[in-house]
Structure formats: C-alpha cells, structure tokens
Amino acid sequence: MTNATQAATATQVYQLYIRATQEEFWDAITNPAIVAKFFFGAQVESTYEVGSKLRSLSPNGSDMWGDNTILECDPPRRLVHTWRSLYDPVLAAEPESRVTWEIEAQPGGLAKLTVVHDRLDSSPKTAASVRGWSYILSNLKTVLETGQALPPIM
Amino acid sequence: MVLCVHDEDLVFKALADPTRRLLLDRLFERDGMTLGELEAEVPQLTRFGVMKHLRVLEEAGLVVTRKRGRHKHHYLNPVPIRLIYERWIDKYRDRRAAALLELRDQLEGHR
Numbered sequence: 001m002t003n004a005t006q007a008a009t010a011t012q013v014y015q016l017y018i019r020a021t022q023e024e025f026w027d028a029i030t031n032p033a034i035v036a037k038f039f040f041g042a043q044v045e046s047t048y049e050v051g052s053k054l055r056s057l058s059p060n061g062s063d064m065w066g067d068n069t070i071l072e073c074d075p076p077r078r079l080v081h082t083w084r085s086l087y088d089p090v091l092a093a094e095p096e097s098r099v100t101w102e103i104e105a106q107p108g109g110l111a112k113l114t115v116v117h118d119r120l121d122s123s124p125k126t127a128a129s130v131r132g133w134s135y136i137l138s139n140l141k142t143v144l145e146t147g148q149a150l151p152p153i154m
Numbered sequence: 155m156v157l158c159v160h161d162e163d164l165v166f167k168a169l170a171d172p173t174r175r176l177l178l179d180r181l182f183e184r185d186g187m188t189l190g191e192l193e194a195e196v197p198q199l200t201r202f203g204v205m206k207h208l209r210v211l212e213e214a215g216l217v218v219t220r221k222r223g224r225h226k227h228h229y230l231n232p233v234p235i236r237l238i239y240e241r242w243i244d245k246y247r248d249r250r251a252a253a254l255l256e257l258r259d260q261l262e263g264h265r
Contacts, residue, residue: 011227012185014232015231015233114218134233135236137233138237
C-alpha cells in the first residue's frame, strides 16, 4: 500500500444533498438549538473563532462528550475542527482526528454537505465508531427539511 | 430534477448490479482506493468496466471521489443507503415484525 493510500484509508467521506440554502445549512451546524436536534441532544458551546474551543456536553450537561478546537471557520462554506470522542474512555485514549464540514450551494434550491473525517491513521477504534455519521447526517436532513428529529436509535 | 440529488431510483439501480455491490464491499473493507487499486480488486473486469461501474455509483452518490496529490481516491458514501433504510426498511420493519408475531400466535394457538 502506498503512503498516499494509507492516508486516504484513514479518511471517511460522507455526502448528502438537502433542500436548504447554504446559510440555513450553516446555521444548522453552528446553532446549538439545531445541533441538539440532530446530534443526540448534545449541548454545544463555541464562539466559532479559529483557535476557540468547540465543546459538547451530554443533554443534561453532566458529561463532556467533546472538547475540540476550531481549526478553520469560513461561513457559510467551511468549518474544520479537531475530534476526540470523550464519551468513551477507549476512544478518548486514541489520538485526535479532524472533521471538515464543506457546504456548497447547488442549483434547484439545494445545498450539498460533505463531511470529511480524517487523520484517523492512529485511531482505528474511533474510525470504526464514527461510521455513525450516516445516522447523524440523515437526521440533520430530516431536521432541516421537516423541522423534526428522527426517533432515537434503540 | 438535478441528477446529482440522491435520487432513490439511481441508488436502487446502482445497487441492482452484483459487480457494483462488490465494488462497494471492497471500498467498505478498504476505503479511499484509487482506480488502479480497485481494478486489482476485480481482475475479471477491464479498466473501462471498472470506470463505467464507478460512474454509476458516483451518480447515485454511493461513491464520492477526492483528489489527493496526483491520485483520485474513491470513498464509500453510506448516507444514501441510510436514507433508503429509513425510508424503505425501518418504516415497514415494525409492521412486518408484528405480522410475524401474530402469525406465530395464530399457529401456536391452533396447535
């Protein structure tokens, strides 16, 4: 395997189209009230300035789920932050990875979201667990298109 | 209708072919392969054949490509499958399960 492929293998890409404007999309991923609806009820706090923290807490605020850092912020197009899964001690012990949100306007009143979760080279358990992005992103689609969250996973 | 929308028809058509399902399985095992690497995974296909199938998968949104240096990498995008699952499977699961339970009760009740 080449080095390029090794790096590529430690990357996951998720993409979906949503009937929303780029701005609505941006608001959905940075507005705590909306994030809570599609991200397991997480309470998110951040000023969304480069270098600032992006913290997420459990719904009742008792557990720290994420204590990440904003790496890039270019509204309403691009948000990059670090990722470490603090909600599970085994995953939390693995090195930090990176999440990039890219929003592109599309013809026909649609916007395209691409989520790239990379730098997972040394974090295989995290890589396996964050396959749940599919659930989160389809939930985001439902929230944006209907205003309702999906029922929780059993 | 914009072609790039994850049109359900495109997803079902893409999944209806065994070679394309094989390509998705290979990407599930090892994500981010280049065309050359994917070709090596399915030696029964020509380069042209692999490209043709990848194009159908890309149009359905099941494969997303990203350039990295000189190489183009192919990623399995599971989101359209998740949407199909929620729309076509999850919705009917409870009803089917209930119907099976009812059948079982009937059969056992008449034994």
